[in-house]
Amino acid sequence: AAGVIQSPRHLIKEKRETATLKCYPIPRHDTVYWYQQGPGQDPQFLISFYEKMQSDKGSIPDRFSAQQFSDYHSELNMSSLELGDSALYFCASSAQPAARTYTFGSGTRLTVV
């Protein structure tokens, strides 16, 4: 069965650089989510898109932006990277409402040096 595809798996960037993470959700899932998981932390919700429109926003820094494209893939753009942005970034997808499964991608491990 198709899963949520994230790329790249690992990314190393220097401070003040820009990073772009990509996510391809499960076909027919109408909602995409982005989560950030710091070392030893639980995943924190950043932003979501329902049918290509932003549907909810969490604790996402202003330096971050995201969008969902016509082919349903989503990108998380992070600018002016800081050391504290080093984390595991997950994309997930589901079919609303009352989803019984949220499928997560394998994550992108971002290291800012």
Added chain:
Amino acid sequence: AQKITQTQPGMFVQEKEAVTLDCTYDTSDPSYGLFWYKQPSSGEMIFLIYQGSYDQQNATEGRYSLNFQKARKSANLVISASQLGDSAMYFCAMRELSSQGGSEKLVFGKGTKLTVNP
């Protein structure tokens, strides 16, 4: 306020024994969903089991079962016949409605690190 509480930062269990991981939740919505995910050291988030607030029976998936006590707002995960490969971080999560409209998202507890000893 924390909506999902996992009070056990770490748990140890002997191989082949059963273990219960605790999860309590807080919500005023009559319709909600509770999830358990496993996160091995490799980092991926693996879905284990789901319990809907209106589901009549406790959920089961192979060696995983959910002890759902609605009045107590608890949704404990029971792993039977533990295996060495069960050693991982386990997160309890709840589906909640956004305050900004009809969208939904998952909110997670802090997690429990399970170690299975041979």
